[in-house]
Amino acid sequence: MSFQTVLIRGTGLLGASIGLGLRAAGKAVWLSDPSGTAMRIAEDIGAGSPWPADEHPDLVVVAAPPEATAEEVHLALVQHPEAIVVDIASVKGSILEELHQIQEGLDLSRYVGTHPMAGRERSGPVAARGALFTSMPWVICPHETAEASAVAEAEELARLLGASLHRMGPAEHDESVALISHLPQVAASLVASRLQDAPGNALELSGNGLRDVTRIAASDPNLWVQILTHNASAVLEILYGLSEDVSRLIGTLESPRAPGGQADIAQLIAEGNAGVARIPGKHGTPPQAFTVVTVIVDDRPGQIAAVLNDVAEAGVNVEDMRMDHSAGHQVGMVELSVLPGRAEELAQALTHIGWKVVLT
């Protein structure tokens, strides 16, 4: 029998979005937050109703910032002796450690750590949406003494919100996110921070490469301080390697004509080729499984729609799409990724209709 009543402690972007999604799934949702404003916004957008302090929920979702999570989980376990307690902080090992520090020998059988990987670039309940987790990974990270029934409820929560379920131990989770989430964030911030004092002339040459690499550098500093410090050891392991790689590249560039120097650089770029090829694409397929068909369009309302309409007429599914643009121009390129077997027929169909098409 799955949970029917839920208390969400913390009504920021993620807490409020969970509330919206669970209410849409027919669950009773109570909210609590130390900030009266955040609470009222979450209530206003329909994420749930204020928690009547005498009520005991079946499930408590702790959606507090990472630094407050352990304390909140502990409180929830004590206040609701029958409830399953789940947290959603983006680090897992340090939360467990803190729980053991708060109370030695604490019974954690009703607690399960989880991590929904969504919505990190915006914040606050105003940005909340019930579909935030749709098709996004949600990692369930049971510790050694977690009850099977508690794990099942945590999985039910993720499933109800439409997420894609993954299961890992807390240490495996922390090492994984250090690599695929925390390292890219650090790299993006490091690159973007060097643009602060760049001359405007240089920035005018910015292309999609720079835009892509730095996009997530717009993230929230306060959240990332907590994430990085709470996952310090896993992040450090990776940064030691990164630092060595940077030093080696510096050494090579300081004497680029030295024997093996050029081979070292070629190897770095080739290793990057190999690494990026391992990132799964949509539907788990590798990114190079798609062929790009580029269409040149005028930059006015309806042009992109018109292209995609004609693509749909041709019966070809667009797997991914990008717009390639440059400052100051009124012409754009729409890059359509399609299955390789469909690219040529699509290019022909679009050319026939009169589009300027490039198949690469």
Added chain:
Amino acid sequence: MSFQTVLIRGTGLLGASIGLGLRAAGKAVWLSDPSGTAMRIAEDIGAGSPWPADEHPDLVVVAAPPEATAEEVHLALVQHPEAIVVDIASVKGSILEELHQIQEGLDLSRYVGTHPMAGRERSGPVAARGALFTSMPWVICPHETAEASAVAEAEELARLLGASLHRMGPAEHDESVALISHLPQVAASLVASRLQDAPGNALELSGNGLRDVTRIAASDPNLWVQILTHNASAVLEILYGLSEDVSRLIGTLESPRAPGGQADIAQLIAEGNAGVARIPGKHGTPPQAFTVVTVIVDDRPGQIAAVLNDVAEAGVNVEDMRMDHSAGHQVGMVELSVLPGRAEELAQALTHIGWKVVLT
């Protein structure tokens, strides 16, 4: 009177694309390449005809790899004593240095270095297209002794191909591209190279953040060895700073509870916020000038076209577009960037028609 006959030395992606574009603009184009295969492909796709060695062009475009560029420019200046000679290598200072090394006191008045910033991620004449340079930046980098008439011809070349013209000295150019092109490439390769031995479970959690940061890591190793070694001093300046920043972050994470530690991390992320905000968006506007309207769609042919059709009906121009997807799911999110003043009306119009819309 602008040039009428052009010799393109080097028929890779860029050389062949320039040939296609110039022929479309009504110019006579001759081609030469040390590789007979590359030559024949370029000829087959219509980029020009083989160079009859007794003919003298008005303009020579050297489209050789960076390491062969200086030699080719020198040859062209000697072989064609009346022609303007332009190169398109993505580094400029080192080419000039090499030219002075090849022949002391060489008259370089007819030579102008340029850099079209396009098409670096693919290679070979098969990928060529005349519209490759449309609306992309093309930097004209006259050295001190370049004749005004030579600079005018270089600009005419870029203009004919539809590029957006920029003018900088060679040193300013090299420092600019080190920052906005070479640093992002190095960062993407460094991050991607660490994925080589990552467990598959970790990679399954990959999101758009990782995909964005590593996309350009798929670039050609041989080309990048040449670019980085030819621009070593400007790239080194930046890498010294990057290396210091990484060391400082490591120091902070090694003792995250030390005084000021958390503030250091927050500052790095905040500086990244400030840097990324300076990158011009489409039409030179800052990226945050747009509001994102997110539409949830099924992943089948025609859905995205249908959305954009309805957007066009609403009379709203889409300034940028992204698809948000995760491995293994059949539902996607289309993020439409529109002018802030149009976002709410668009969201209402789409909701009214029946789309699931989120305004963030």
